[in-house]
Amino acid sequence: MAKRTLYLGAYDISNDNRLRAALKVLRNYSTGGQKSVFECFLSASEKRQLLEDIGGVINPAEDRFFLIRLDPAPKVAVLGIAIPPADPEYYYVG
Amino acid sequence: MGTLYLDRKDLELRHEGKHLCLYENGAKSGTVPINLIDRVVIRGATTLTTGAIGALTEEGISLVLLSGRHGKHLATVLGRPQGDAWRRIGQYRWYHDADYRARWARTLVLHKLRAQQRMLADALPLRPDCRKPLTDAYNRLAELLGKVQAQTLEAGTLPSLRGLEGAGAAAHFGAMQSLFPPALGFTGRNRRPPRDPVNAVLSLAYTLLHFEAVAACHAGGLDPYVGFYHEPAYNRESLAADLIEPLRAHIDGWVWRLFADRVLREDHFTRNSDACLLGKAGRERFYSTFEVRCRPLRRLLRRYVHRIAMRLIEDHDAQRSPGA
Numbered sequence: 420m421a422k423r424t425l426y427l428g429a430y431d432i433s434n435d436n437r438l439r440a441a442l443k444v445l446r447n448y449s450t451g452g453q454k455s456v457f458e459c460f461l462s463a464s465e466k467r468q469l470l471e472d473i474g475g476v477i478n479p480a481e482d483r484f485f486l487i488r489l490d491p492a493p494k495v496a497v498l499g500i501a502i503p504p505a506d507p508e509y510y511y512v513g
Numbered sequence: 514m515g516t517l518y519l520d521r522k523d524l525e526l527r528h529e530g531k532h533l534c535l536y537e538n539g540a541k542s543g544t545v546p547i548n549l550i551d552r553v554v555i556r557g558a559t560t561l562t563t564g565a566i567g568a569l570t571e572e573g574i575s576l577v578l579l580s581g582r583h584g585k586h587l588a589t590v591l592g593r594p595q596g597d598a599w600r601r602i603g604q605y606r607w608y609h610d611a612d613y614r615a616r617w618a619r620t621l622v623l624h625k626l627r628a629q630q631r632m633l634a635d636a637l638p639l640r641p642d643c644r645k646p647l648t649d650a651y652n653r654l655a656e657l658l659g660k661v662q663a664q665t666l667e668a669g670t671l672p673s674l675r676g677l678e679g680a681g682a683a684a685h686f687g688a689m690q691s692l693f694p695p696a697l698g699f700t701g702r703n704r705r706p707p708r709d710p711v712n713a714v715l716s717l718a719y720t721l722l723h724f725e726a727v728a729a730c731h732a733g734g735l736d737p738y739v740g741f742y743h744e745p746a747y748n749r750e751s752l753a754a755d756l757i758e759p760l761r762a763h764i765d766g767w768v769w770r771l772f773a774d775r776v777l778r779e780d781h782f783t784r785n786s787d788a789c790l791l792g793k794a795g796r797e798r799f800y801s802t803f804e805v806r807c808r809p810l811r812r813l814l815r816r817y818v819h820r821i822a823m824r825l826i827e828d829h830d831a832q833r834s835p836g837a
Contacts, residue, residue: 446544447531465548510545511518511800512535 423460425489425504428469430455432482440476441484444469451504458504459486515550518800520793522581525560528568547572552728554721556796557581566590575728577721582790583706584717589724591731600734603825604752608739615670617741617755622661622678624759629685630654632766636692639773643691650688657681671742678758685762692769696779706788710779711768713789718764718803719757725807726753726814733818735825756817760810767806776802 428445432438448469449457461469466486473484495504517533519526525536528547535543547568555561556579569576570592578587607613633647633654640647657677664670686701693699699711707713727750730737740751742758771777781795791799 443530446529446546448546448548449544450546450549460549510515510550511797512521512524512543 423462423465426459426461426466427452427485427487427489428457428459428473429485429487430473430477430483432477434478434481437476437478437482441473441482444472444476447472453501516804517545517550517553518556518804519553519559520556520796520800522558525562526565527562528565531568533565533568547574550574552577554579554800556584573732575724575731577724579720583788584720584791586720586724589727591728597734597826599829600822600825601736601739603829604736604739604821607825607828608741608745612666614741615664615666615674618671618674619661619664619666621742621755621758622674622681623658625678625762626654626658626661626681628759628762629681629765630658632762633685633688635766636769640692643688646688646691650684653684654681657684674742685765689765689769693772697772708787709789710777710782710791711772713782713791714768714771714777714799715764717791717799718768719761721803722757722760722764722807722810723750723753725811726750726756729753729756729811729814729818733815733822735818735821756814760813763806763810767802771799771802 428449430438430441430445432441445457445459448459448461448465450460451458459469470486477484519535521537523538525539527534527536529544531548532544532546533550534541535545552575553569554577558581566576570590573592575592576590578589579585580587630651633651637644637647637651657680661674661677664674682702690699690701693711697711698709700709702715703709703712704716707716727737730750730752735752737750737753739745740753740755743749743751743754745751776798777791777795781792781798783790783792
């Protein structure tokens with residue numbers, strides 16, 4: 420079983436078409452997040468794949484993308500309507 | 514890895530690229546990456562697109578469908594099975610081998626009795642007030658274990674093993690009765706339909722575990738319908754039923770703790786004529802704790818299947834090259 424680490428991915432994209440394409444890519448990997456910030460539980464190969472996918476979508480001269488590995492500290496502060504990072508092992512919709 | 518439980522009416526599941534999109538009453542409510550899930554359990558009326566089913570089965574993700582109110586198993590959708598047909602052919606040959614079946618059955622019953630003993634022994638320090646029924650049942654199980662070990666492997670072994678297994682179950686559930694408060698009305702195992710809260714939860718957990726075993730057989734290239742201890746029966750996955758026998762006591766102990774720790778309470782259940790049903794609030798609690806408890810059992814099932822498959826392959830190789 421692949422070991423997964425929590426990453427935070429964030430982008431700034433200046434063109435609407437590329438923005439939509441990047442959003443689609445990130446949804447393939449993210450379990451939660453906010454409008455342009457995504458929580459992703461990734462294995463080493465998934466992380467490589469994500470960077471490759473995003474690299475194929477953005478325009479390197481105008482857009483930016485960040486992927487930060489997070490310390491797996493247990494405390495996460497959430498305010499407003501934000502949802503804390505989900506356990507990737509289990510989803511319940513009911 | 515992960516399980517996706519859908520337990521709400523008017524949900525729709527579509528797929529887009531490598532993720533699933535959930536729609537509630539037509540509005541998108543969330544996305545789940547397919548990479549992160551291993552199985553999907555759906556209860557009640559959910560709309561699925563063919564694309565979503567295809568995307569799931571393509572990735573080898575199993576899909577279990579349960580009916581809305583009673584949680585009855587309706588269907589399992591599995592992806593492509595493991596491709597080695599020789600394993601299944603070997604399995605059919607073993608089915609005709611009375612000697613093998615007797616050996617298998619004896620091991621299975623031994624494991625089951627030991628697991629029941631362990632469950633009662635673990636309960637004892639927590640419930641010193643139930644010392645008498647627990648130790649009585651423990652000793653009875655020890656006595657049955659001795660009888661099973663003394664069984665010779667010859668014709669007629671299977672029925673007598675089944676008898677010993679039944680006696681073990683009677684002792685085990687008899688002792689379990691004393692662990693639950695009388696208000697829950699648990700007086701032994703009953704099903705179709707379960708008539709009290711404890712039986713309702715046991716049935717649901719056994720059902721889910723059973724389909725874990727079916728999926729494990731499927732992934733390991735075994736035929737879940739051909740078992741060695743359970744006779745083949747119409748629409749019964751006998752091998753899966755064989756495999757979960759030793760794991761049932763683990764579920765029993767866990768269900769006891771659910772009620773003892775007040776994770777599930779009487780008001781989570783409703784009675785409908787003679788059936789007892791677990792309500793919505795209780796189901797959410799049930800599934801979230803089951804998922805955690807199920808992980809080690811799932812690993813065990815995978816290991817059992819792997820071991821059988823490896824032995825089938827060896828057996829096949831030996832048949833291919835006799836004398837070697």
